[in-house]
Amino acid sequence: MPAVLVLVERTGGAVRKPTLEMLTLARRIGEPVALVLGAADDTTVATLAEYGAGTVYVVDAPEFADYLVVPHAEAVTEVARQVQPAAVLVTSSADGKEVAARVAVALESGIITDATDLQPGPDGVLVTQSVFSGTWLADSAVTAGTPVITVRPNSATPEAAPTQASVEPVEVGFSDLARSARVTGTTAKQSTGRPDLTDAAIVVAGGRGMGSAEAFALVERVADALGGAVAASRAATDMGWYGHEFQVGQTGKTVAPQLYLAGGVSGAIQHRAGMQGSKTIVAVNKDPKAPIFEIADFGVVGDVHTVLPALAEELEKR
């Protein structure tokens, strides 16, 4: 079986869930091998091995922290040239897509982004995408070179497949271009202690109907009762009620959790573009005509300031 190269993502030293999802999907089309950019400690290697990576390639270089995207793309390209995989899988994040983009150009290959499913197909990997704001499903294939595929978080349930992993350090000589976009400063955000928004199985979102920054404490309370992540609509983040990094929608994040619970969110098309892949949608809004009710599996027409606290209380009891 051919190798499938999976680019590893970590947060706070831990391998992120979308990486485990990709390793799981990789097993459908070949033997997963993982690529770590940065130092790989024993825990990282053990996790990757647990989810089926037979080899863990490691490129450890300061360039990854000091420069944007290009060193990462050059490292992936170099390892892909050595490994000759059946596909390269990268998480569909902002940086992930740009790394994948540059790898595709370097390998003269096709690229498919935002895959929600992978299957072996008659002429290579068949990739499912949800397109046109979720109104169509397309099955596509790369027809030239090594398929470069970015995979949406929450596309698969990670399945352990323990194996022995050998660690292979790889040296990469970076081009001058790799050192051309320099990171001159970094500000770290406080971790919320909640799941990452794009990875979370449950998302509780607040919109303009929440009315204030203070009211988002209600959204947080429901999220915590469900063990979920918090999100906000653009209207709410533009008002400064919640951080922009929590915005779901066309100019924010696209999420596809098992449960999306929206309070005070009208459901404008730009917001829907970011969440209509959610498996189950619950909405609370005082406007019975809010478009969100057209896509909600369950809706309550009511005031979020009474319904959400009551909901939090009920959930906290259980």
Place this chain on the structure above:
Amino acid sequence: MKIVVLVKYVPEPTATWRYADDLTLDRAAVEGRLSELDEYAVEQALQLTEKGLDAEIVYLTMGPAKAVEGLRKALSMGGTSAVHVLDDALHGSDAVATSLVLAAALSTVGFDLVITGMASTDAEMSVVPAMVAARLGIPQVTWAATLAVDGQTVRIRRDSDTGSQDVEAALPALVSVTDQTGEARYPSFKGIMAGKKKPVQVLTLADVGLQADAVGTAAAKSAVRSASPRPPRQAGTVVVDEGDGAAKIVEFLAAARFV
């Protein structure tokens, strides 16, 4: 200095989109508009010159004949002129070929700074800016929430889940901007009238030094094998809160095994 802003004419988001028989997006079937996310790129180019940068602003697009409307919209907001790469051979081009054409057009037209949006609002891939930068061998400084040009250096701040980064690069460079850079202006009536008179240069594939076999459906490195409309989400149960709304939600969540 020459700033070139890459823009795309996309199907109107509120219209119903579908695949044509050749499994490409049927662009002819619906009205189009300048991609909303590209308006932020236009706005940032205009703000740079309004803050004192001595630069001409040129809008560049690749698209069918109708795509000129996107250029006219950009020109109505401000800027100097536009370039439209128009060629029948381009139909069915994938992102890889699109980046090849745009890079070739940029080399033909010349530039100091390329500004793009963060993604198109039709394919939403977010890959073309990085590909164009790679092909031109220029720094890519992407997902900017703030943008400044200081002499021959471009500086941005970009935000992510984990925090912010300040990034800088020497010109010539490519920058992509997000909506965080600030609201895009509405064109004034005067701007719309002036925009209609600004020059739009049409370039064919040959004009940018490319052959037909490098682009279009036949050259595409990926293909849609099949597509089907997704059944629209059905509206589920909607109840009016009479003090029991929360309890009903919990009932629903329990039945669906979320609690």
